[in-house]
Amino acid sequence: MVSFRLSNKTASPSIKLLVDDPIVVNPGEAITLVCVTTGGEPTPSLTWVRSFGTLPEKTVLKGGTLTIPAITSDDAGTYSCIANNNVGNPAKKSTNIIVRALKKGRFWITPDPYHKDDNIQIGREVKISCQVEAVPSEELTFSWFKNGRPLRSSERMVITQTDPDISPGTTNLDIIDLKFTDFGTYTCVASLKGGGISDISIDVNISSSTVPPNLTVPQEKSPLVTREGDTIELQCQVTGKPKPIILWSRADKEVAMPDGSMQMESYDGTLRIVNVSREMSGMYRCQTSQYNGFNVKPREALVQIIVCYPPAVEPAFLEIRQGQDRSVTMSCRVLRAYPIRVLTYEWRLGNKLLRTGQFDSQEYTEYPVKSLSNENYGVYNCSIINEAGAGRCSFLVTGKAYAPEFYYDTYNPVWQNRHRVYSYSLQWTQMNPDAVDRIVAYRLGIRQAGQQRWWEQEIKINGNIQKGELITYNLTELIKPEAYEVRLTPLTKFGEGDSTIRVIKYSAPVNPHLREFHCGFEDGNICLFTQDDTDNFDWTKQSTATRNTKYTPNTGPNADPSGSKEGFYMYIETSRPRLEGEKARLLSPIFSIAPKNPYGPTNTAYCFSFFYHMYGQHIGVLNVYLRLKGQTTIENPLWSSSGNKGQRWNEAHVNIYPITSFQLIFEGIRGPGIEGDIAIDDVSIAEGECAKQDLTTKNSVDGAVGILVHIWLFPVIVLLSILSPRR
Known part of the structure; x- marks a missing residue:
């Protein structure tokens, strides 16, 4: 402020x-x-x-x-x-x-440009160029010396301070009609006006021994064979006087050099590469540059690198489930390797060597097991080996049954006329029941949520389970309103299979007549809530523990309303590709109530409540609508809130007075940016009006269309909707 x-x-x-x-x-x-x-x-x-x-x-x-x-x-x-x-x-x-600065002084010698000969010859022209980087460039001055004595421009010694055909900071000395007496050491000195910066001095020798470069590669230096991770040196030998800077580049592909540039400089003709990888295999070009040498057509040579690397194989890991007395064949395939001409393989079960051999023309090796038993279940490893190392395929061969899959499409609790107890109809299907031996039983474990001890029993299975077959088992004597963890483990003659765990949570049934309802979105069927097919995107179920680590910060809950990071809730994800104004609509199951007189008042009231979380600078709008049976195109506004409410859960309570079966609709509207996630949890409907303190002392519900919705005015609403139809 x-x-x-x-x-x-x-x-x-x-x-x-x-x-x-x-x-x-x-x-x-x-x-x-x-x-x-x-x-x-x-x-x-x-x-x-x-x-x-x-x-x-x-x-x-x-x-x-x-x-x-x-x-x-x-x-x-x-x-x-x-x-x-x-x-x-x-x-x-x-x-x-x-x-102010002077740096990077270089020179080059240009033989007579009017003759194709690259050599310096008596009676012809020769040019010496000198280049320096200067800051500021306009303060740069050059002086020329021969054998330590100052040189001035003349008819045969022509000095130019700048060359329009060359980059800035260049001076040239043209020697016209070279004579024997012109041999010697020429020096160009770069200075900045005003002093204070050390001069750069560059010496160039012109004599009968000044000859253009020649480039060769030692025979034993190409090709170079190395292993991944090693350090190697590529060499190009350069002769001539003076010896120029050597430029290195890739010759067989347009890719960068190991340092990330397209060209690397070398003053001695050697290119050193650390930690060689297989991508560095190929041809490398070395060539003479004009710098510190002759400005003539570059001399070039090629050096090849061959990088040896261990075989790449597939599959890296494969689980194979198969019943006893059946056969199985494992196959390990070579994708690439160098060298590939000498490849051997070995198969092991644990530490036991099973088979070794050498590849001929095939690209894979197989190991069959004709009849599985307890002795040959386990982890099989196939190592494919060359001189650079080994690649490994691993196979887990097991007779474990796959996990059962819980069936969520039926409503959770079984209603009982006992005040403190409820039952649960547990239903599941078996994943790939024919993959292994016949399932003879299931081990059922159940414990109250938050407790350590499991109570276990076996459920016997007679005959074979068919794929997709729905298996039912009733859990009884469950205490209201406690939640329970249920663990189901299939058993075969091999032993235990994979287990599946789910949480069941008490909530009163919605049929045949509504008494009470509670949904914390803990189960996979999310209490029979469904997504609206006409909206732009869907509500998503998640908990803080399962939230993506790359989620948008500064928005969304950091726990469920109870403070648990494992508890689930429903939310709208407003990150891209979502756009401002797009809607996600979540439909409740249809709640049945006893028929009432549609034209008269009713005394049957229900308290509808839920928790909502609206944290983020881009929060849009959360609306709740009421839809009556037979009126699918009419949605009565029930509650609304918009904008940032802070990092907390708020609770809303609304009295409703329905005269027929009804449905609730949660509508989340995306705000102007990605920090706009909206969440809901713990949706409840209980017979009777909300307590007055619930309507007045809970966190405020701003923007509410109306706390009390008297559906006994239903005929008026219908008449208005006919006169002014809505989409």
Whole structure:
């Protein structure tokens, strides 16, 4: 929060820099930038920023004064002073700091361009070029010397300071009609006007021994055979005087060199590659550059790298489930390897060696087991080996039955006329029942949620289970309203199979007549709630524990209403590709009630409540509608809320007075951005009106269309809908 007194003197800021632009300094010097305010009410605050990157760590700031001690080339750039007093736009003034420097001196020799001969010859022209990078470039000057004595431009010694055909910072010395007396050492010296920077001096020898380069590759250096992970050196031998810089690049494909560039320089003709990978196999080109040598057609040579690597195989891992006395065949295939000409294999069961051999022309090896028994179940490993290493296929051969799959399409509890007890009709199908031996029983484990001890019993199975067959077992004597964990494990003569666990949670049935209903979305059938096919996207079930680690921060719940990170809830995910205004609609099951007089008031009331979570700066709208039986196109607004409610669960309570079977609709509307997730949980309907404290003391329900909805006005609503039809 920013506060200040508004008066007739209030004004936006203005500033002035007490420095030149640009500022040119030598490295090592200290520089001070001064910024002062020339106007603004309230008094503006002053800050300094750098156009690219942060201010140097050694920077000293004091109000509007910035000091950089012992400046370096890395400190160069544009620095800006910004004044702000929260009135109008901030004021900004900038200056550019240039740190003077000379670097990277190079030369090249160009033989007579009017003759095709690359050699230097008496009586012909020769040009010596010298190039230096300078900051600032306009301060660069060159001087030429021969054998230490100053040279001046003449008819036979023509000196040019800049060459329009060459990049900036280049000087040329043209020797016309070369004579024997012109042999010697020529030196170009680069300087910056004003001094303070060390000169760069480059020597070039012109003599009868100055000859163009020649490039060769030692026979034993190509091809180079190496293994992945090794360090190798590629060599191109260059002769001639002077020896130029060698450029290395890939010759067989347009890909980058190991350092990420398209070309790498070498001053001795050697290219060193650390941690070689198989992608680095191929041909490499070395060629002479003009730098520090002759400016002639490049000499080229090729060096081949062959990288040996262990076989890549498939499958890396495969689980095979098969019953006893049946056969199984495992196959391990080679995808690629180098060298491939000498490949051997070995099969093992645990540490026991089963078979070894050598590949001929085939690309795979197989191992069959004719009749499975307890002795030959286990982990089989096939290692395929070359001189670079081994690739491995692993197979888990087991007789374990697959896990059962719980059936969620029936309503959860079985209604009982006992006050404290409920039953549950547990239903499941068996995944791939014919894959292994016949399932003779299931081990059923049950424990109250939050407890440690499992109570177990066996459910006998007679005959073979068919694929898709629905198996039913009634759980009785379950205590209201407790939730239970149920674990189901298939048993065969091999032993235990894979287990499946689910949570069952008490909620009163909705048929034949509504008494009470509670849904915490813990079960897979989400209490028979369904997605609306006419909306833009769906509600999603999740818990904090199962939430994607890449979820959008600053939105959505960090636990369910009870504080559990394992508890489930329903939510709308508003990340891309969702767009503003798109809707997700969740439909409740249809609740049946005893028939009432549709034209008269009713005394039967129900308290409808739920928890909702609306946290994030882009929260849209959560609406709840009531739909009556036979009126599928009419939806009565029941409750609504919008905007950010903070990182907490709120509770809504609404009295409803239905006269016939009805359905509730939760509608989530996506807001303007990705931080707009909306969640709901613990939906309840109980016979009787909500307690007054529930309607008044819970977290407020803003934007509610109406807390009390008297459906006995139903004929009026129907008449209005006929006169003014809705979509």
